[in-house]
Ligand code: UDP
């Protein structure tokens with residue numbers, strides 16, 4: 001069981017001014033923010049991040065969406081982080097997400113779904129290093 005996950009407040013949620021409320025929910029759910037920044041992904045970076053989906057029919061639209069404006073990646077820490085954060089955000093499709101989850105509250109549809117969460121410990125590690133250097137992760141007062 002790992003204790004880290006990579007979260008992203010996606011461009012739709014940043015643009016809709018939901019970032020503050022989403023960060024508040026993450027903190028109140030017991031996650032420590034180990035690193036955070038606001039950044040706009042390049043096409044190369046978004047394609048690399050979602051390489052696992054490159055054969056899927058929605059890949060082009062996903063890259064377009066994720067590069068459409070700034071997003072806020074965060075490295076989060078908590079016991080059982082991957083599973084607990086996926087529970088906090090709810091199903092990929094907000095229509096299927098449980099009441100009170102971040103996607104139920106802030107997502108528009110299965111594409112514009114407000115947030116990302118890693119799906120395994122192995123991917124969490126890869127995704128955290130996609131956005132943050134080792135130094136950025138260590139340079140944190142919660143250590
Ligand atoms: N997505 C989409 N159409 C789909 C499925 C997914 O546009 O039919 C987008 C959506 O933004 C989703 C992302 O692609 O969050 C990655 O899909 P995945 O299946 O990994 O969902 P997640 O892990 O984000 O819940």
Ligand code: MG
Pocket residue numbers: 117119
């Ligand atoms: Mg996924």
